[in-house]
Amino acid sequence: MINLVYNEMVKITGKRRLLVVALIIAILITLFTYAQAQQAADNRERFGDVDWRIALEQRIAGWEARLASGGFRGDDGELELRIAQQRYYLDQDVNPAEPGAPTFVRGFVENGISLLLPLMMMIVAADLVSSEHGAGTIKVLLTRSVRRWRILLSKYLALLLSVSFIITLFGLLAAVISGFVFGYQGWDAPVLTGFSTTGGELDTSGVRIAPQWQFILMELGLAWFVSVVVATITFMLSVLVRTTAAVMGIMLACLIAGTILRTMVSSWETAKYLFMVNLELIDYLEDAAPPIEGMSLGFSMLVLLVWGVIALIVSFVSFTRRDVY
Amino acid sequence: MTGMTGAAAQEEITLSVQGLRKVIGKREIIHGIDFELKRGEVFGFLGPNGAGKTTTIRMLVGLIKPTAGTIRICGYDLHRQFPEATGSMGCIVENPELYSYLSGWGNLQYFARMMSGIDEARLNEVVKLVGLSARIQDKVKTYSLGMRQRLGIAQALLGRPKLLILDEPTNGLDPSGIREMREFIRYLAESEGLTVLVSSHLLSEIQLMCDRVAIISKGRVVRVDTVDNLLAQQERVSWRLEPIEAGMQLLRELAGSADLQGETVLTPYDEQEIGRWNQTLVEAGVTVTEMSRRLPSLEDLFLELTGGESID
Numbered sequence: 001m002i003n004l005v006y007n008e009m010v011k012i013t014g015k016r017r018l019l020v021v022a023l024i025i026a027i028l029i030t031l032f033t034y035a036q037a038q039q040a041a042d043n044r045e046r047f048g049d050v051d052w053r054i055a056l057e058q059r060i061a062g063w064e065a066r067l068a069s070g071g072f073r074g075d076d077g078e079l080e081l082r083i084a085q086q087r088y089y090l091d092q093d094v095n096p097a098e099p100g101a102p103t104f105v106r107g108f109v110e111n112g113i114s115l116l117l118p119l120m121m122m123i124v125a126a127d128l129v130s131s132e133h134g135a136g137t138i139k140v141l142l143t144r145s146v147r148r149w150r151i152l153l154s155k156y157l158a159l160l161l162s163v164s165f166i167i168t169l170f171g172l173l174a175a176v177i178s179g180f181v182f183g184y185q186g187w188d189a190p191v192l193t194g195f196s197t198t199g200g201e202l203d204t205s206g207v208r209i210a211p212q213w214q215f216i217l218m219e220l221g222l223a224w225f226v227s228v229v230v231a232t233i234t235f236m237l238s239v240l241v242r243t244t245a246a247v248m249g250i251m252l253a254c255l256i257a258g259t260i261l262r263t264m265v266s267s268w269e270t271a272k273y274l275f276m277v278n279l280e281l282i283d284y285l286e287d288a289a290p291p292i293e294g295m296s297l298g299f300s301m302l303v304l305l306v307w308g309v310i311a312l313i314v315s316f317v318s319f320t321r322r323d324v325y
Numbered sequence: 326m327t328g329m330t331g332a333a334a335q336e337e338i339t340l341s342v343q344g345l346r347k348v349i350g351k352r353e354i355i356h357g358i359d360f361e362l363k364r365g366e367v368f369g370f371l372g373p374n375g376a377g378k379t380t381t382i383r384m385l386v387g388l389i390k391p392t393a394g395t396i397r398i399c400g401y402d403l404h405r406q407f408p409e410a411t412g413s414m415g416c417i418v419e420n421p422e423l424y425s426y427l428s429g430w431g432n433l434q435y436f437a438r439m440m441s442g443i444d445e446a447r448l449n450e451v452v453k454l455v456g457l458s459a460r461i462q463d464k465v466k467t468y469s470l471g472m473r474q475r476l477g478i479a480q481a482l483l484g485r486p487k488l489l490i491l492d493e494p495t496n497g498l499d500p501s502g503i504r505e506m507r508e509f510i511r512y513l514a515e516s517e518g519l520t521v522l523v524s525s526h527l528l529s530e531i532q533l534m535c536d537r538v539a540i541i542s543k544g545r546v547v548r549v550d551t552v553d554n555l556l557a558q559q560e561r562v563s564w565r566l567e568p569i570e571a572g573m574q575l576l577r578e579l580a581g582s583a584d585l586q587g588e589t590v591l592t593p594y595d596e597q598e599i600g601r602w603n604q605t606l607v608e609a610g611v612t613v614t615e616m617s618r619r620l621p622s623l624e625d626l627f628l629e630l631t632g633g634e635s636i637d
Contacts (some may be wrong), residue, residue, distance in 0.1 A: 002439040136422030144439045145412035324388040
């Protein structure tokens, strides 16, 4: 099996798929880093004279006053955490408006999880099986003395390896490239997480502070999960549809439909069972409201898991039974 | 282990096909095919396009699942003992499609990793056998069709198979390439003891390299015989005569049958009698301007064997 997986990796790298993905990611990160640097420069110009330390101290003083007078309607715990969070910036002498590489990585993963990363997975997964049909090499592949399910399994394992590689690369490149501009500080800056919703209200009782590096790891973990599911669905399409272009087209349509549907699901509730509506897992870690009431991190992960498992079963059943012409 | 009993070892059966059928949708494509291949023979699979050659071959190599029937390769059931059965077989189905973005050597390494017991020495041996040593490190996309064909054969021979299945092996090759391929196939059968199954729609090709032939038409094997037997029965003489009507009339009496085809008359060939026929014609005042032995065309053979069914 190791040999078979090795063979599949030879093909993926032979077609320079991983190189293309790495280049796309590197170029995009450079672009966004530049854009964010420009934005920071803009802000500095606009609020140039105001010392950020003084502004931050004023904000903390305001919150503390509110806490003392009991005028805050929400949960006291959350406010205390927010104060603690801001104090960190003062203590560490870090301008919260001018973050370092870690903050960039955090934002980049968050934005990339629903479209950019799935697209990258598509590049690798779309032609994994369909290209063998297209090039006719399926005939030499399936006439080896290896059973078909082992061939497909080796392809899937190679895909999982590639997905893991891309996610790691994504995180590393984002950190390294943006760090050139923003510096590498702020790995243990505090991030608020643990929000949940109950009955339509934001429930902050579970909120806690996590160091930023931990939060980034959580994000990357969720991004990996989403990527694996998207890759698995693309993999299934690659088995079912014999042309790579059609696989890409169908998958693109799904992903783009997902971004549109996400804004409309509030009026179409059953859409929450579609995989493409459930890709933004990271939002659940932060205080954004879910697109539909009742959707939670657990729910979305379960939906994705079910889609992934079904896709995998369909792939194997179809691949092992089908006649090849 | 070949799974062979001692008694069968003398005439070792490398491929045995029994009651092979394939139904697609409601149409029956293959209507029950039986044949057996012995060790060291080159077996031709002859039929027009659309006769079911390719479907049958794809069933033999495991790409298509038969609706009914059994295929045994060196005694292993293809369906139930797939790895063992395909392990004793090498094949090229239609064009030799390999990974064009890898080098020839890269392709062979790739296939070697899918089998056990193939070392670098075997790779070198196979490359040398097909005469690709000079270009083996180049990417396959730079190869000519002939070179791809050779690499395809190298790939098929890599696992030291006992049975080699080649689907239209000379398709797209130039005349010298075709001759080389033919000689190579004969060499494999005679010197290496391989059983080779070759499919083709060209009778001349089959005639030159095969020991036995199965003629397939509309999903059935209509005849299995040695090439010599088939040709002897079907060989004809074409006559160019002046005047043609009178000559044809006379030949019909002499040879039993004579058919007009274009400007020539076709009769069966009979080595003993043909001189006398010619003499009779001349004596009767018919000028024989041309007289030639004609190998049967596939078309003739088909018309004969299938009783009027023509090639598409």
